[in-house]
Amino acid sequence: RGGNMTANPFALLHYSNVYLTVNISLTILLALILVKDTVTFVFAAGSWADRSPLHDAACQGRLLALRNLILQGHNVNVVTIDHVSPLHVACLGDHVACARALIAAGANVNVTTIDGVTPLFNACSVGSVSCAEVLLENGAKPQALVFQPSPIHQASSKGNSGCVETLIRWGADVDFDIPHLGTPLYTACVSQEIECVQRLLREGANVQKGRYMESPLHAAAEKDCTAIVKLLLDFGADIHARNIEFQRPVEAAPPSSLTEGFLLVYEATPQPLSQLCRQRIRDRVGRDRFHLINHLPLPNPLRNYLQYR
Incomplete structure (x- = not known):
C-alpha cells in the first residue's frame, strides 16, 4: 500500500492537503486560544487586577x-489602582459583619474611589440598611459633596427607602440639590420609586423643588405615573407650575394618557377644605418640627391625618 502511494502523485497530493488543512486548523485554534486569554486578561485588568486578599475575603463575605x-x-x-478599598466591596456585597470587622481594625469609613464613591454610597446602591447604619455610627458623612456621587440620590433612584430614612435620620439634607440630578425627590x-417618594415627602421634602424649573410633578407626569402624581398633589404640589418650556404638568404628560386625564379632572375640581388645612x-409647623405633631393635644385620627398616615 505504501509503494502504491509513493507511485501515485495524486495520493501524495491528497495527503499533503489533509496535513496542510489540519496544520492550519490547529494554528487558527491556537491563535483563538491566545486571543481569548489576552481578552480575558485585559478584561480583568481594571480595578480588580491588583486586588488584595482582603478585597477577596470582603467581596465574598468570608468573615x-x-x-x-x-x-x-x-x-x-x-486600595486598588482605582482606590477601591475592602470596605467598599464589603458594603457592595451587603456583608455587614465584614464591614464591622474592617472598621474595628481601623478602616477609613469615608474613603473614596477615583470617582468619588464612598462605602456609604455602595451600601445605599444595594439597599443595605445594616451596612449604612454601621458606617454612619462610625463617622461616615451622610451627605456627599456636590461633585461626588450622592448616597441619598442613589438610594432614591434604586427604591431603597430604608436607606433614605436612615440617611435623613443621620442628618442628610432631604432637599440636597445636585445640578445635573436635582433633588432626591x-x-x-x-x-x-413611589415608596421613596412617600418617604421623602413624609420627612419634609419640598414638593415643589426638582431640577432647575422642572418640578417633581412634571417628572411624574412625563413618566405617566399617576400614583406618584396623586401623592405629590396630596402633599401640595403646584398643578399650575411651569417648567423651562413653559409647560404645566398636564401638558408634560403623554397625550391621552391616564395621567393627563387625571390632571385635567383635578384642575377642574375644587380641593377639599381638610386637604387645604x-x-x-x-x-406653619415646619419640617424641623414635624416630629412634634405626635405631641400635640389632638385626637389620634387628626394627628395621623396631619402626618399622612
Whole structure:
C-alpha cells in the first residue's frame, strides 16, 4: 500500500492537503486560544487586577478569613489602582459583619474611589440598611459633596427607602440639590420609586423643588405615573407650575394618557377644605418640627391625618 502511494502523485497530493488543512486548523485554534486569554486578561485588568486578599475575603463575605488576614497584619486601608478599598466591596456585597470587622481594625469609613464613591454610597446602591447604619455610627458623612456621587440620590433612584430614612435620620439634607440630578425627590419621581417618594415627602421634602424649573410633578407626569402624581398633589404640589418650556404638568404628560386625564379632572375640581388645612398646618409647623405633631393635644385620627398616615 505504501509503494502504491509513493507511485501515485495524486495520493501524495491528497495527503499533503489533509496535513496542510489540519496544520492550519490547529494554528487558527491556537491563535483563538491566545486571543481569548489576552481578552480575558485585559478584561480583568481594571480595578480588580491588583486586588488584595482582603478585597477577596470582603467581596465574598468570608468573615473568618478576613479576621485572620487582619491578625496577620494586612492593611485594612489597602486600595486598588482605582482606590477601591475592602470596605467598599464589603458594603457592595451587603456583608455587614465584614464591614464591622474592617472598621474595628481601623478602616477609613469615608474613603473614596477615583470617582468619588464612598462605602456609604455602595451600601445605599444595594439597599443595605445594616451596612449604612454601621458606617454612619462610625463617622461616615451622610451627605456627599456636590461633585461626588450622592448616597441619598442613589438610594432614591434604586427604591431603597430604608436607606433614605436612615440617611435623613443621620442628618442628610432631604432637599440636597445636585445640578445635573436635582433633588432626591425629583430623582425618585424620575425613577418611579413611589415608596421613596412617600418617604421623602413624609420627612419634609419640598414638593415643589426638582431640577432647575422642572418640578417633581412634571417628572411624574412625563413618566405617566399617576400614583406618584396623586401623592405629590396630596402633599401640595403646584398643578399650575411651569417648567423651562413653559409647560404645566398636564401638558408634560403623554397625550391621552391616564395621567393627563387625571390632571385635567383635578384642575377642574375644587380641593377639599381638610386637604387645604392640612397643607397650611404643616407649612406653619415646619419640617424641623414635624416630629412634634405626635405631641400635640389632638385626637389620634387628626394627628395621623396631619402626618399622612
